[in-house]
Amino acid sequence: MPVFRFSNIRIAGISSVIPKQVIKTESYKGLFGSEDVDKFMQMTGISETRRTTEFQTASDMGYTAAQRLLSEKGIDKNDIGLLIFGTTSGDYRRPGSSFIVHKRLDLPVDCAVFDINLGCSSLVYGFQVAASMMQNSDIKKAILIVGDTAGKTTYPKDKASIMLVGETSVAILLEKTEEIEPVTGLLRSDGNGYRYLMVPAGGYRNLNASHEPEIYHDGIERTLHHSVMQGTSVFTFTITDVPKLIKDYWTLTQTSVDDYDCFAFHQANGLILQQIAKKLKIPVEKMPLTLSKFGNTSGASSALTLCDRYGNAPVEDINVMFNGFGVGLSWGVFSVKINTKDILPIIEDDSIFEEGIIRSASEL
Amino acid sequence: MYDKVIEIMSGIRPDIDFMQEHKLMDEGLLDSFDLVSLISELNDEFNIAIRVTELKPENFNSAAALVELIKRLQSS
Numbered sequence: 364m365p366v367f368r369f370s371n372i373r374i375a376g377i378s379s380v381i382p383k384q385v386i387k388t389e390s391y392k393g394l395f396g397s398e399d400v401d402k403f404m405q406m407t408g409i410s411e412t413r414r415t416t417e418f419q420t421a422s423d424m425g426y427t428a429a430q431r432l433l434s435e436k437g438i439d440k441n442d443i444g445l446l447i448f449g450t451t452s453g454d455y456r457r458p459g460s461s462f463i464v465h466k467r468l469d470l471p472v473d474c475a476v477f478d479i480n481l482g483c484s485s486l487v488y489g490f491q492v493a494a495s496m497m498q499n500s501d502i503k504k505a506i507l508i509v510g511d512t513a514g515k516t517t518y519p520k521d522k523a524s525i526m527l528v529g530e531t532s533v534a535i536l537l538e539k540t541e542e543i544e545p546v547t548g549l550l551r552s553d554g555n556g557y558r559y560l561m562v563p564a565g566g567y568r569n570l571n572a573s574h575e576p577e578i579y580h581d582g583i584e585r586t587l588h589h590s591v592m593q594g595t596s597v598f599t600f601t602i603t604d605v606p607k608l609i610k611d612y613w614t615l616t617q618t619s620v621d622d623y624d625c626f627a628f629h630q631a632n633g634l635i636l637q638q639i640a641k642k643l644k645i646p647v648e649k650m651p652l653t654l655s656k657f658g659n660t661s662g663a664s665s666a667l668t669l670c671d672r673y674g675n676a677p678v679e680d681i682n683v684m685f686n687g688f689g690v691g692l693s694w695g696v697f698s699v700k701i702n703t704k705d706i707l708p709i710i711e712d713d714s715i716f717e718e719g720i721i722r723s724a725s726e727l
Numbered sequence: 728m729y730d731k732v733i734e735i736m737s738g739i740r741p742d743i744d745f746m747q748e749h750k751l752m753d754e755g756l757l758d759s760f761d762l763v764s765l766i767s768e769l770n771d772e773f774n775i776a777i778r779v780t781e782l783k784p785e786n787f788n789s790a791a792a793l794v795e796l797i798k799r800l801q802s803s
Binding site: 402403406523556581582594595596598599600602603634638641 | 755758759760762763764766767770771776777778779782
């Protein structure tokens with residue numbers, strides 16, 4: 364079982380950026396009908412989401428979030444020895460978005476930089492990869508960025524997904540320290556569920572995939588270039604395997620629900636989180652929700668939710684359990700002590716890396 | 728058990744006569760939102776865990792099929 368233990372790594376800052384555009388769930392009533400939209404809102408708890416503009420990407424928001432961390436925490440950019448970007452919404456097929464952020468932040472060449480291709484579990488995976496690399500190197504500070512813009516690959520008439528997805532990026536500053544309790548993490552995967560959440564085209568398996576809309580098995584129209592979700596399978600996996608993961612984690616760490624101040628869980632949808640909380644007997648006040656205003660924002664959702672709750676909170680140390688689960692299938696958990704002064708309030712930003720928009724060969 | 732299953736199903740979709748319908752999945756009468764609600768309530772009510780491998784149309788086509796599924800899960 365992939366169990367990770369770190370004795371000298373802490374989260375020294377979390378910064379979240381959301382786009383300015385607000386999409387009200389009720390605005391879909393004309394397209395999908397009042398009954399279906401009301402049912403969706405009741406089950407998911409999603410009243411509105413945030414969406415990026417046409418050329419705005421996860422790396423734009425990630426850059427802003429990371430820049431803010433460096434600035435507000437007074438970090439010398441030359442001290443950053445590692446930059447990881449967890450996303451399924453890269454700016455390009457190649458290079459990875461981490462390199463765009465590396466350039467924009469003007470980080471040193473003495474810095475390890477790469478992307479992790481994961482969605483809703485990218486934060487829990489990214490943290491454990493970053494911490495592992497730090498523990499086994501002389502890297503003193505690292506930045507983990509997590510973000511997705513899943514709305515861009517969701518078919519506009521896909522009533523199963525278009526009302527669900529929100530967009531955001533978060534940046535997390537990790538640093539070495541001798542003053543914190545050991546951190547434990549646990550990761551799991553199941554490739555048998557690779558079809559449960561996917562965008563079938565756009566990769567190298569079928570370079571000439573059709574762009575024509577088709578009616579899928581669930582009666583919904585999409586193209587192969589849009590995301591498709593087997594919602595019932597995802598739901599069933601989540602409400603069984605995620606609680607099991609947490610229970611195994613509690614056994615492993617000899618802790619229980621009482622040892623945590625906050626359960627920063629991936630904001631999948633209201634019904635899923637309700638089921639997980641019920642199975643684990645997590646009090647509602649310990650599991651903050653931001654679904655109503657941000658929707659399902661993929662891997663960044665747990666940190667975004669933390670910023671929403673603690674961004675302006677009184678200073679205190681809190682024990683936080685992070686949990687993520689999704690595309691792959693992939694799921695994981697870790698817990699850390701964080702001081703709330705290191706959790707920054709959410710900001711809105713629609714700035715774009717104009718140089719990165721390449722419309723013709725003449726621009727290269 | 729059958730009556731309780733009918734009660735749960737009718738609570739989710741009052742517009743369907745679950746005592747008469749035997750092709751709920753084959754005829755696409757239940758959507759994914761109905762199914763996840765149904766799975767949640769059945770798991771809670773009967774203390775079972777319906778897994779992905781049980782998500783076959785034949786298990787969800789009728790109330791009687793669901794009763795058989797629940798009994799199988801309870802005895803396994």
